[in-house]
Amino acid sequence: xxxxxxxxxxxxxxxxxxxxxxxxxxxxxLQAARGDAALGVLLVGKTEAIREIAGDVPPNxxxxxxxxxxxxxxxxxxxxxxxxxxxxxxxxxxxxxxRAGAFVSAGNTGAAMAAALLHLGRIEGISRxxxxxxxxxxxGPVVLLDAGxxxxxxxxxxxxxxxxxxxxxxxxxGVSDPRVGLLxxxxxxxxxxxxxxxxxxxxxETESINxxxxxxxxxxxxxxxxxxxxxxxxxxxxxxxxxxxxEMLFEELKGAxxxxxxxxxxxxxxxxxxxxxxxxxxxxxxxxxxxxxVNGGCVIAHGGSGAKAIANAVRVxxxxxxxxxxxxxxxxxxxxxxDSG
Amino acid sequence: xxxxxxxxxxxxxxxxxxxxxxxxxxxxxLQAARGDAALGVLLVGKTEAIREIAGDVPPNxxxxxxxxxxxxxxxxxxxxxxxxxxxxxxxxxxxxxxRAGAFVSAGNTGAAMAAALLHLGRIEGISRxxxxxxxxxxxGPVVLLDAGxxxxxxxxxxxxxxxxxxxxxxxxxGVSDPRVGLLxxxxxxxxxxxxxxxxxxxxxETESINxxxxxxxxxxxxxxxxxxxxxxxxxxxxxxxxxxxxEMLFEELKGAxxxxxxxxxxxxxxxxxxxxxxxxxxxxxxxxxxxxxVNGGCVIAHGGSGAKAIANAVRVxxxxxxxxxxxxxxxxxxxxxxDSG
Numbered sequence: 088x089x090x091x092x093x094x095x096x097x098x099x100x101x102x103x104x105x106x107x108x109x110x111x112x113x114x115x116x117l118q119a120a121r122g123d124a125a126l127g128v129l130l131v132g133k134t135e136a137i138r139e140i141a142g143d144v145p146p147n148x149x150x151x152x153x154x155x156x157x158x159x160x161x162x163x164x165x166x167x168x169x170x171x172x173x174x175x176x177x178x179x180x181x182x183x184x185x186r187a188g189a190f191v192s193a194g195n196t197g198a199a200m201a202a203a204l205l206h207l208g209r210i211e212g213i214s215r216x217x218x219x220x221x222x223x224x225x226x227g228p229v230v231l232l233d234a235g236x237x238x239x240x241x242x243x244x245x246x247x248x249x250x251x252x253x254x255x256x257x258x259x260x261g262v263s264d265p266r267v268g269l270l271x272x273x274x275x276x277x278x279x280x281x282x283x284x285x286x287x288x289x290x291x292e293t294e295s296i297n298x299x300x301x302x303x304x305x306x307x308x309x310x311x312x313x314x315x316x317x318x319x320x321x322x323x324x325x326x327x328x329x330x331x332x333x334e335m336l337f338e339e340l341k342g343a344x345x346x347x348x349x350x351x352x353x354x355x356x357x358x359x360x361x362x363x364x365x366x367x368x369x370x371x372x373x374x375x376x377x378x379x380x381v382n383g384g385c386v387i388a389h390g391g392s393g394a395k396a397i398a399n400a401v402r403v404x405x406x407x408x409x410x411x412x413x414x415x416x417x418x419x420x421x422x423x424x425x426d427s428g
Numbered sequence: 429x430x431x432x433x434x435x436x437x438x439x440x441x442x443x444x445x446x447x448x449x450x451x452x453x454x455x456x457x458l459q460a461a462r463g464d465a466a467l468g469v470l471l472v473g474k475t476e477a478i479r480e481i482a483g484d485v486p487p488n489x490x491x492x493x494x495x496x497x498x499x500x501x502x503x504x505x506x507x508x509x510x511x512x513x514x515x516x517x518x519x520x521x522x523x524x525x526x527r528a529g530a531f532v533s534a535g536n537t538g539a540a541m542a543a544a545l546l547h548l549g550r551i552e553g554i555s556r557x558x559x560x561x562x563x564x565x566x567x568g569p570v571v572l573l574d575a576g577x578x579x580x581x582x583x584x585x586x587x588x589x590x591x592x593x594x595x596x597x598x599x600x601x602g603v604s605d606p607r608v609g610l611l612x613x614x615x616x617x618x619x620x621x622x623x624x625x626x627x628x629x630x631x632x633e634t635e636s637i638n639x640x641x642x643x644x645x646x647x648x649x650x651x652x653x654x655x656x657x658x659x660x661x662x663x664x665x666x667x668x669x670x671x672x673x674x675e676m677l678f679e680e681l682k683g684a685x686x687x688x689x690x691x692x693x694x695x696x697x698x699x700x701x702x703x704x705x706x707x708x709x710x711x712x713x714x715x716x717x718x719x720x721x722v723n724g725g726c727v728i729a730h731g732g733s734g735a736k737a738i739a740n741a742v743r744v745x746x747x748x749x750x751x752x753x754x755x756x757x758x759x760x761x762x763x764x765x766x767d768s769g
Contacts, residue, residue: 225680235613238621272576272664280579280661304665305672320621323613324645324662325669331646332670336677339566 095127095147096408098384098401099187102132103156103174104194106391109133112193113140115397119405120148122398126405129187132156132174153177159390163197167205175199179206182383188408189384191400193392199385200236200378207383210413212420215244216380217319218387219255220326226310230256231270234376235323242285245269245316246293247420251379252314253296254419258412260313268302268312270321276300282318290316295419377407379416384408436468437749439725439742440528443473444497444515445535447732450474453534454481456738460746461489463739467746470528473497473515494518500731504538508546516540520547523724529749530725532741534733540726541577541719548724551754553761555582557721558589558660559728560596561667567651571597572611575717576664583626586610586657587634588761592720593655594637595760599753601654609643609653611662617641623659631657636760718748720757725749 100116102109109132120128127147130137134150144150155173157166167176178190179202192199200216209216217233230252237244249267256265269287271279276287278301290298302312304325317325378385384407388400407413441457443450450473461469468488471478475491485491496514498507508517519531520543533540541557550557558574571593578585590608597606610628612620617628619642631639643653645666658666719726725748729741748754 225676238613238619238624270665272579272661272668278579280659283579283661303672304668304670305675307669308672308676318621320613320624321662321665324611324666327613327645328648328666328669329645329673331644331649332673333677334646335566335649336674340681 095125096189096405097127097129097187098404098408099129099131099151099178099181099190100397100401101175101178101190101192101194101199102130102137103153104192104199105388105397106193107393108193109136110140111392111394112397113137115392115394116191116401117141117144117148118394118398119401120145123402123405126401127187128401129178129181131178131181131190151177151181157195157198159195161195161198163195163201166195167198167201173198173202175202176206179203179383179385182385183207189386189404191386191388191397191404193388193390193397193400196235196387196390199387203378203381203383203385207381207385210380210382210417210420212417213247213251213380214241215247216378217244217248217251218322218376219252219379220322220376221260222307222315222326222329224308224310226308227313228260229307229310229312230260230265230314231307231317231322231326232314232379233317233319233322234326235319236378237319238323239320240282240318242282242289245282245286245318246289247380248316249290249293249296249298249314250420251416252316254416255377255379255412256313258410258415259406262313264297265313266299266311267296267314267316268299268306270307270315270317270325271301271303274301274303286316377403381413382417383413436466437530437746438468438470438528439745439749440470440472440492440519440522440531441738441742442516442519442531442533442535442540443471443478444494445533445540446729446738447534448734449534450477451481452733452735453738454478456733456735457532457742458482458485458489459735459739460742461486464743464746467742468528469742470519470522472519472522472531492518492522498536498539500536502536502539504536504542507536508539508542514539514543516543517547520544520724520726523726524548530727530745532727532729532738532745534729534731534738534741537576537728537731540728544719544722544724544726548722548726551721551723551758551761553758554588554592554721556585556588557719558585558592559663559717560593560720561663561717562601563648563656563667563670565649565651567649568654569601570648570651570653571601571606571655572648572658572663572667573655573720574658574660574663575667576660577719578660579664580661581623581659583623583630586623586627586659587630588721589657590631590634590637590639590655591761592757593657595757596718596720596753597654599751599756600747603654605638606654607640607652608637608655608657609640609647611648611656611658611666612642612644615642615644627657718744722754723758724754 153174155170181187183206219232220234386404494515496511522528524547559577560573561575727745
């Protein structure tokens, strides 16, 4: 089948994962496949259901049977271990077997991570995989990691996140010699908790990255660093606060607009500017977050992804494959080589 | 002197602390004193310099000589120990001696905390004082603590922060039976780091507060809880991210407004709505943060405070005294009494 032609980027898509699966997931994956003939897509799930939605699939799409489904409420590690036929488990196995270079799932995040760890394993030298999110800012994208995989971290995890984030920014965002910052509550190296002070010292010793020291919460939106390193608790908190605050501000703005007729007119005139701004700061537009540190591509889409977000996630996965970021990360970690140029 | 009349709320103001000290600090303190004859103000610092700015002071203002100054760059604990004549040290001593009920400083935050600990001491049963900030949201104010005093916390500190925050919301914001939430990265009690899971268990056992469980970053701006408990690293990070993001969004909005003539017209019409919104979410309008857990009032104003912010901080300090919040907190901590009604 042409989906698996050698040399082609092939993405396995967990068709059964996500709030709007399988319909929106299948439609999104087809969109991405139709838009790029050089891309192969493996649609993994209940093939009968998928076929009903997809109809005749383009030549670069293939269906792979996986009757099991892992629900959002299940305990991820156990479900992945017990259910070898679950769509997310099969999708990750396709990457392990070399039939795909990356997999995409909008289902249970913990299950996607567990499946990736089970089948892909960690890159040698990486203690803990981390979730990386690309945060859009007016001054350019910033890679924030860990965005939630590890609530409890040791200093060495954070140092490794710095290396992984640097490879990611270099390969996927095309930044040469990315600036890596430690997200902290003060600029001086003596600032922060014990964890952050120790992580600062380790990052400063890491010669393969361009460590610029601590950055503060406000610096994140100034893109002072290309890569912002945090533990998974802080990284996740920062994302959710940013999400909640910007939603609140946009809601309030809408309220202010409809408060009076003149303001309403003003609002109409401003509408397109606002829409653009909102898109600029909406990180879900970017099509998924990535699990870094495993031996293969793993893109985690938001549970509420519609077809457009899934199509974006599949495109991100194909760039993950084509950019060879996993290999670059592995080299940078193992040899301490500077691979950022 | 009438500044010290018994029964009157007296606030000691560190006239030498802050980026715009002494001028803006003195002017702000005078504003507050002129606006409230029932308030006494002790202006602490170089009296000669203060007199030059103040001229004739109203009868409810008194000058107290304190020639020493602690700079922003100094190591706080040492400076406070070595310099008994520093304005912030003298201001805190006036509270210890009962000549004032609270002190206000816009200088070195660490020095204000060290001075408060040295002279006022901790409330019995409190392991660590915490900085509380009132975060304005469209659905009402939320007390966030710890906002930066303790970067490394133990679970029992967080449980005590819950009690202190509850007393604060009850006494100073007038909320009856305030809802206390633990700021975490998931709603279930099993979520978060070891610290947060253990703190959740302790807060759930604390009968003197109305603990509603975990709240997430986005819930903060929905005022799901009246009190949001976090360790000082996370609390400070959340504040700085919120500050940085809202500034960035307002800047971008201004940019969008001036991008085209029609959008500019829209912007003009929206201007007042925006100004209101910005004031609503600007926590510095609220006039200072408070150090909770010490035996006396301690209001910490922003280093960049102008006269208006100082006047607000002095008013907050007078409410701290009149609401008897320190006493209420002490009772709630020591007896486990429900003092929230």
